Every structure is written in C-alpha cells, then in structure tokens.
Amino acid sequence: MIVKATPNFFKKRDRLVAKKLITLEQYQKTIDIFKEDPKNKDIRPHKISCKKAYTIISITVLPQTQVRILISVKECEDETIYIASWIGKHREYERIIKDKRNCKSLFVGCDDLELLSN
Amino acid sequence: MNALHLNQQQIFPTFDIETALNSVIDTIASYKEDYLLKKKIKNLQNTVMQLTASAHEANAKAQTIRDFIELYEIHNIDEDLELLNVVDDEVSQLKDEVENIIDTVDIKSIDNIFKTTLLDAYEELYSTLVNIEFSISQKTAQAYLDSKSDSKLLQEA
Numbered sequence: 001m002i003v004k005a006t007p008n009f010f011k012k013r014d015r016l017v018a019k020k021l022i023t024l025e026q027y028q029k030t031i032d033i034f035k036e037d038p039k040n041k042d043i044r045p046h047k048i049s050c051k052k053a054y055t056i057i058s059i060t061v062l063p064q065t066q067v068r069i070l071i072s073v074k075e076c077e078d079e080t081i082y083i084a085s086w087i088g089k090h091r092e093y094e095r096i097i098k099d100k101r102n103c104k105s106l107f108v109g110c111d112d113l114e115l116l117s118n
Numbered sequence: 119m120n121a122l123h124l125n126q127q128q129i130f131p132t133f134d135i136e137t138a139l140n141s142v143i144d145t146i147a148s149y150k151e152d153y154l155l156k157k158k159i160k161n162l163q164n165t166v167m168q169l170t171a172s173a174h175e176a177n178a179k180a181q182t183i184r185d186f187i188e189l190y191e192i193h194n195i196d197e198d199l200e201l202l203n204v205v206d207d208e209v210s211q212l213k214d215e216v217e218n219i220i221d222t223v224d225i226k227s228i229d230n231i232f233k234t235t236l237l238d239a240y241e242e243l244y245s246t247l248v249n250i251e252f253s254i255s256q257k258t259a260q261a262y263l264d265s266k267s268d269s270k271l272l273q274e275a
Contacts (some may be wrong), residue, residue: 005275008206008258015210031275084275085259086252095245098250101188102154
C-alpha cells in the first residue's frame, strides 16, 4: 500500500497544527490507522465517487476533530495508490464535496506506481 | 513574472470589510431597538448593498481565478508550483478573513434580511475561495505525478 502526500498538503496540515485545530500526533495516528485499514470506521471514511476510474476518500482526523483529509485513490492491477492532497476544516470540506465542478479526481497513472514506490 | 502572479490588494476590495460590516450590524441592532427611522434605514440599506456588491465583485474575480487554475497547464514543475503556491497562500489568507467576517456577522443576535443578504454574499465568496484551494491542491498533486523524475519527491504521508 502506497500512501504519499504533496508538499501543498503538508503546508496545509502545518497551518492547521499552528492554529491548534489538530496536533501532529493526532494526524499521524489517523494516517497510521488508515494505512493499516482504510475502511476503519474510527476515521469515518467516506467515498466520493466522481468518475468510474477515480475515487476520493475522505477521512476524519482523530479523535473526532472537525478536520478532514481528502485522499485520491487509484486502483491499479496489483496495487492501490493513495495520494493525500487536501486537508481542512469540515466547513470547507462540505463546500468542496457539494461543488460538482470538483468531480475531477486526481489522475494517477498505473505506470507511475513503480516510481512512487522508490 | 508570470501572468498569474497575484496581488491580493489589487484583486480584492482594499477597505476593511470586517470593520465596516461590524459597524453596519451594530447599527442594525441599534435601529431595531429604536424602531427605526425610514431615512436612516434607507442609508443603511445602501451601505449593506455596497458591501454585498463588494463581496459579489470579489467573488466574480475569484471565479475567474478558479477558472484559470482549473485550465492551467503545468510545464515546468518548479516554476509553476511556485506560482501556484503564491496563489494558494494569498487565497488562503483571504479565505480566513472572509471566514472571520461570516462568523462575526453570524453571531450577532438579530434576524434581519440585511444580515441574510450579507451572509449569502460572503458565503458564496468563501465557497469559491475554498474551491480554488482545492483545485490548486489537485493540480499540485497531479504535477508531481506527471513528472516522472519529480514524483519521487512526494513524501510518505
């Protein structure tokens, strides 16, 4: 299982930490749980389907914070790629998922799988 | 400098919107207690409409930026991501300010059509700014993945 994140994601995460909305420990615990089991109910995973080939998963930073993480998912033949690309408050999250223009999930080509593993 | 280099002070209204809104809301509350004078209410209505128009104007510009971001093609990952980061930082700052405005207006214990008008305008602006940030986050992720050499730079979450 490959779980990567963009620099933009880390920047937003650090802003939330600076605002004391989450702690790094809470974030890391949440990600660790996700890596163990993406469907763990504690992190309240929601699937946001936009196109057949691409999906975004939303999880909540524990313990029941108002912060959510969006993770783009690409199912490849022998592996699933997860890219954490956005983190923010629930009020922002609601505005993102309600906007139909956002149903253009992150494109991850299966050919990139090997590169991501390096 | 790329055309996308943005100066928030040039794009969005430069006056202190939050202070102006606070003043308007306080005045509304005050007038409500005094059962209003028609002329003053008319002036107040004009002020509210101006503030609302400012929010709509800012939202129109923000929509243009969103359209631009969604169509933006990344050719040089270093330069383009630096550019997107600049936009992201400025939009994020403005988003926080608009969020404060919404919260300030929302907590005032009055029920008035002026308040609804203001809130609707700033909520709309807030949504656009949030979605610009989201678009940039998706664009950034895609840029790293599209560049095979740079994709290795993505860190473990």
